[in-house]
Amino acid sequence: MSAEGFSVLYPYLIGLSALLFTLGAIGVLVRRNALILFMSVELMLNAANLAFVAFARALNQLDGQVFVFFVMVVAAAEVAVGLALIVTIFKTKKSTNVDDISALKG
Amino acid sequence: MATDIILFVILAAIAIVCAIAMIITRNAVHSAIFLVIVMATLAIFFLGLSGPFIAMVQIAVYAGAIMVLFLFVVMLLGAERVGAQTGMKWQVPIALVLGVILLTVAGLLLVRAGPTTVPSAATSSFTSQVPGACADDVKQVQSTGTVIGTPCLVGDQLFTAYLFPFEIVSVLLLAAMVGAIVLTRRPAESKT
Amino acid sequence: MEQVFSIAWLIIVFPIAGLLINLAFGRRMTERGLGTVAATAAGASFFVSLLVVIALIGLEPEARLIGKEVPLWQFFSIGNTAVEFGLKLDALSGTMLMVVTFVGTLIHIYAIGYMHGDPRFQRFFIYLNLFMAAMLTLVLANNYLMMFFGWEGVGLCSFLLIGFWFEKDANGDAARKAMVANRIGDYGVMLAMLAMFVGVGSLQYGDVFRAFEEGHGALAGLATGVTLLLFLGVTGKSAQIPLYVWLPDAMAGPTPVSALIHAATMVTAGVYLIARSEPIFHLVPDVQGFVAIVGAATALFAGTIALAQFDIKKVLAYSTVSQLGFMVSAVGMGATAAGIFHLGTHAFFKALLFLGAGSVIHGVEHGHHHISHYSHTSTPSEEHFDPQDMRNMGGVWNRMRTTAIVYIIGALGLAGVVPFAGFWSKDEILLEASKLNQVAYILLLIAAGFTAFYITRQVLMVFFGQPKSEAAGQAQESPRVMIVPLIILAFFVTTIGLINAPGISLFSTWLEGEAHGEFDLSIAAISTAIALGAIGLGILVYRPRPKVEGAPDDPLRRLGLIFSTLNAKYKIDEIYDLLFIRPFKALARFLADVIDGRFWHDWFHDTVIARTFKWLANFTAFPIDKGIVDRFFDGIGRAIAWGGRQLRRTQTGYVRNYALVVLMGVVAIVVWFASRMLGQ
Numbered sequence: 001m002s003a004e005g006f007s008v009l010y011p012y013l014i015g016l017s018a019l020l021f022t023l024g025a026i027g028v029l030v031r032r033n034a035l036i037l038f039m040s041v042e043l044m045l046n047a048a049n050l051a052f053v054a055f056a057r058a059l060n061q062l063d064g065q066v067f068v069f070f071v072m073v074v075a076a077a078e079v080a081v082g083l084a085l086i087v088t089i090f091k092t093k094k095s096t097n098v099d100d101i102s103a104l105k106g
Numbered sequence: 107m108a109t110d111i112i113l114f115v116i117l118a119a120i121a122i123v124c125a126i127a128m129i130i131t132r133n134a135v136h137s138a139i140f141l142v143i144v145m146a147t148l149a150i151f152f153l154g155l156s157g158p159f160i161a162m163v164q165i166a167v168y169a170g171a172i173m174v175l176f177l178f179v180v181m182l183l184g185a186e187r188v189g190a191q192t193g194m195k196w197q198v199p200i201a202l203v204l205g206v207i208l209l210t211v212a213g214l215l216l217v218r219a220g221p222t223t224v225p226s227a228a229t230s231s232f233t234s235q236v237p238g239a240c241a242d243d244v245k246q247v248q249s250t251g252t253v254i255g256t257p258c259l260v261g262d263q264l265f266t267a268y269l270f271p272f273e274i275v276s277v278l279l280l281a282a283m284v285g286a287i288v289l290t291r292r293p294a295e296s297k298t
Numbered sequence: 299m300e301q302v303f304s305i306a307w308l309i310i311v312f313p314i315a316g317l318l319i320n321l322a323f324g325r326r327m328t329e330r331g332l333g334t335v336a337a338t339a340a341g342a343s344f345f346v347s348l349l350v351v352i353a354l355i356g357l358e359p360e361a362r363l364i365g366k367e368v369p370l371w372q373f374f375s376i377g378n379t380a381v382e383f384g385l386k387l388d389a390l391s392g393t394m395l396m397v398v399t400f401v402g403t404l405i406h407i408y409a410i411g412y413m414h415g416d417p418r419f420q421r422f423f424i425y426l427n428l429f430m431a432a433m434l435t436l437v438l439a440n441n442y443l444m445m446f447f448g449w450e451g452v453g454l455c456s457f458l459l460i461g462f463w464f465e466k467d468a469n470g471d472a473a474r475k476a477m478v479a480n481r482i483g484d485y486g487v488m489l490a491m492l493a494m495f496v497g498v499g500s501l502q503y504g505d506v507f508r509a510f511e512e513g514h515g516a517l518a519g520l521a522t523g524v525t526l527l528l529f530l531g532v533t534g535k536s537a538q539i540p541l542y543v544w545l546p547d548a549m550a551g552p553t554p555v556s557a558l559i560h561a562a563t564m565v566t567a568g569v570y571l572i573a574r575s576e577p578i579f580h581l582v583p584d585v586q587g588f589v590a591i592v593g594a595a596t597a598l599f600a601g602t603i604a605l606a607q608f609d610i611k612k613v614l615a616y617s618t619v620s621q622l623g624f625m626v627s628a629v630g631m632g633a634t635a636a637g638i639f640h641l642g643t644h645a646f647f648k649a650l651l652f653l654g655a656g657s658v659i660h661g662v663e664h665g666h667h668h669i670s671h672y673s674h675t676s677t678p679s680e681e682h683f684d685p686q687d688m689r690n691m692g693g694v695w696n697r698m699r700t701t702a703i704v705y706i707i708g709a710l711g712l713a714g715v716v717p718f719a720g721f722w723s724k725d726e727i728l729l730e731a732s733k734l735n736q737v738a739y740i741l742l743l744i745a746a747g748f749t750a751f752y753i754t755r756q757v758l759m760v761f762f763g764q765p766k767s768e769a770a771g772q773a774q775e776s777p778r779v780m781i782v783p784l785i786i787l788a789f790f791v792t793t794i795g796l797i798n799a800p801g802i803s804l805f806s807t808w809l810e811g812e813a814h815g816e817f818d819l820s821i822a823a824i825s826t827a828i829a830l831g832a833i834g835l836g837i838l839v840y841r842p843r844p845k846v847e848g849a850p851d852d853p854l855r856r857l858g859l860i861f862s863t864l865n866a867k868y869k870i871d872e873i874y875d876l877l878f879i880r881p882f883k884a885l886a887r888f889l890a891d892v893i894d895g896r897f898w899h900d901w902f903h904d905t906v907i908a909r910t911f912k913w914l915a916n917f918t919a920f921p922i923d924k925g926i927v928d929r930f931f932d933g934i935g936r937a938i939a940w941g942g943r944q945l946r947r948t949q950t951g952y953v954r955n956y957a958l959v960v961l962m963g964v965v966a967i968v969v970w971f972a973s974r975m976l977g978q
Contacts, residue, residue: 076167087183204965
């Protein structure tokens with residue numbers, strides 16, 4: 001690996017990040033399975049992490065990487081709670097179809 | 107240089123394909139596996155972007171812990187297969203349209219905005235925040251002119267400049283832990 | 299003696315004080331007390347009047363003519379013009395004072411006896427005092443407005459007193475008739491006053507007369523108008539043609555009222571007015587001639603009616619109208635002293651005649667009660683017994699000697715027989731008339747003849763012959779309180795003529811500052827001959843005869859239609875009713891029912907206004923308020939509800955929809971920022 005690494009490819013990295021993010025967003029909107037929906041959210045977070053690291057490298061700083069660290073921690077916490085929620089809902093609804101959870105329909 | 111580009115293209119393609127697959131596939135387990143592959147790809151990217159520590163953390167935490175947790179739950183709930191799309195068929199086209207718009211905008215921005223190379227900050231005067239720590243890493247940074255995200259340097263930042271968020275995040279973890287336990291606890295016996 | 303002028307206002311105040319005392323305390327006072335208060339008030343006025351006259355006598359003749367003005371207070375002032383109320387004390391007002399207060403006092407005393415037992419005794423004397431106050435105001439005023447106050451005041455009292463026994467409808471009608479006729483005349487006076495005020499700028503006698511005399515050219519037309527309008531008032535108040543019709547009906551009031559108001563005082567107000575306004579009349583000889591003719595014509599006209607009446611008071615009423623004609627004619631043609639002299643003498647003998655008639659009526663009524671109380675057989679004729687009908691009288695000479703004597707004295711005075719008062723005054727009028735207005739002279743001469751004839755007829759019918767009813771046969775003499783004033787009046791009737799006899803023309807010098815013309819024997823001889831001749835004719839026709847069954851009630855019935863026309867007073871009242879009253883009533887009814895009722899109220903108010911308003915209210919309520927306004931606000935509400943319903947559809951309850959919305963927002967923001975960055 002050269003010292004610059006992928007550094008010269010920042011635009012493409014950012015573009016990749018955008019693409020992954022978009023795909024994650026589409027996934028959130030399209031899938032009905034709660035777990036896959038959740039995984040799409042994780043994909044979005046990862047896309048954001050990529051963008052952070054790319055920019056950190058571009059600016060020759062560490063701040064981006066530190067931030068990625070935090071994002072991961074938060075993602076972990078979020079996954080823990082989210083999955084607990086899904087499990088709890090599954091106990092009552094017996095289904096992971098998010099469309100079944102529409103009690104807040106106005 | 108060329109190797110970087112080739113590597114990048116291959117990895118990017120893998121990531122994109124797996125991401126699409128993850129979205130499309132019906133099997134939740136398959137979906138999880140595809141996501142793991144995406145994460146691995148991203149870890150390699152991190153490595154290439156002078157973020158060794160982060161790359162390892164990605165593999166260890168994200169792909170290792172979080173995805174495993176996902177798989178546990180998937181298998182716990184038996185959610186491998188989910189039925190065909192029913193109702194709200196119109197959501198798909200709209201989502202696709204929105205995605206296209208987003209990408210277009212991003213693309214425009216990338217094409218038209220700024221130089222591709224960014225002037226880097228001078229590293230001749232780079233020092234660690236904590237005096238005297240990570241001497242080797244500092245020397246490496248000063249000599250190569252590139253800031254590398256070694257564990258020592260990242261930790262250095264974490265415990266000085268980003269101390270407060272660090273502590274907050276730890277509290278957050280605690281809260282999440284407690285929350286998860288509370289949510290999944292069996293309700294206390296009401297009778298007898 | 300001059301100081302008495304400064305207390306002259308007491309003359310008016312005494313009667314006012316009298317009526318106030320009677321008003322305040324009358325409930326607790328006896329008849330005697332009430333009467334005494336009222337009569338004392340009148341007497342006190344007389345006393346002060348006497349002092350004033352004595353003081354006036356003490357003045358030089360010129361000063362006497364101008365007289366004294368005693369200002370009282372300013373009534374109103376508009377800009378530069380003002381009307382000052384005050385008293386004018388000169389020979390003319392002095393004369394009127396003596397007549398009014400003296401005769402008035404005597405009649406007050408008489409009325410105490412006449413009204414004995416009347417339930418409204420207190421009110422009667424209050425009215426009498428009120429009348430005195432008003433008449434004295436009229437006489438003592440120094441300007442036309444104050445005079446008019448008195449003029450209207452006596453008109454009011456006339457109404458109140460004529461209709462005093464208002465339980466009988468006829469009395470109320472008579473009172474109203476008097477009021478209406480007087481009112482028509484009052485318009486004349488009011489218009490005259492307005493013309494004076496506009497033309498001259500003042501209503502004070504002095505100012506007006508001076509203005510007319512000096513500005514004769516400019517105010518000539520005004521003078522004609524003013525005098526004619528004043529004369530209209532005179533025809534009303536002094537009962538001349540055409541407004542005399544109220545006087546005969548006014549006999550419905552108590553006899554003292556007839557005597558005081560309708561013989562001696564109120565009716566003479568018109569004569570006084572012309573006399574007072576002589577400076578204006580002087581400027582328009584044509585009007586003077588007109589007034590003289592009308593007066594003379596009235597004298598003759600009324601005289602003819604009088605000889606065919608059967609009610610004792612009606613005869614005297616028409617006689618009054620006739621004598622007023624004499625007076626009006628005299629002052630109209632400019633013979634002020636003659637007219638006023640006759641006013642004075644007439645007051646005495648007419649009052650005497652009226653009070654005497656009252657005494658006779660009183661006696662006959664008494665006799666009637668006597669019969670119905672003590673006799674056990676009541677004849678049907680007693681049901682409708684009229685004590686005033688001369689056909690029920692006769693032979694009273696034997697029953698009421700004193701009354702009869704004084705009555706005959708009064709009759710001779712009226713007829714104008716030497717040496718009684720009427721002769722001197724009437725003769726003087728005829729003398730002046732022969733010089734000033736021949737036509738009037740002829741008419742007055744004939745009227746004098748009729749006068750003597752009808753009074754002879756009355757005397758013979760009432761006092762002589764056989765009593766034509768039992769009541770008359772049982773008549774009794776009246777109490778002293780009624781007789782004594784009669785005697786006093788008779789005395790004056792006898793003597794007072796002499797004060798202006800030729801050679802002793804005290805009165806003319808007193809009033810006009812010069813002795814009147816030389817005694818013309820021929821005129822005197824003619825008038826005496828006519829009078830005696832008429833009396834003789836009367837005795838011939840009406841001499842007492844034995845009662846014959848089936849004879850007509852009056853020998854003159856032989857004249858057939860003439861007599862019945864005269865008896866029916868030429869049907870003037872009926873003509874007036876047809877010509878004026880009925881159309882007026884019809885017009886009034888039309889205006890009330892059709893114009894006011896049907897048009898104004900029913901149609902205009904109810905239909906136009908009310909229905910339009912209701913329609914308008916309906917319109918604004920239903921189409922506008924309900925239709926537009928309500929719909930507008932309801933619409934707003936419904937629109938908001940609809941908006942809410944539409945918005946609610948976004949709350950699907952599906953997580954994925956919410957995520958979509960979030961993403962849409964994100965995309966929007968990104969696009970916006972990107973466009974800004976790309977645009978730079």
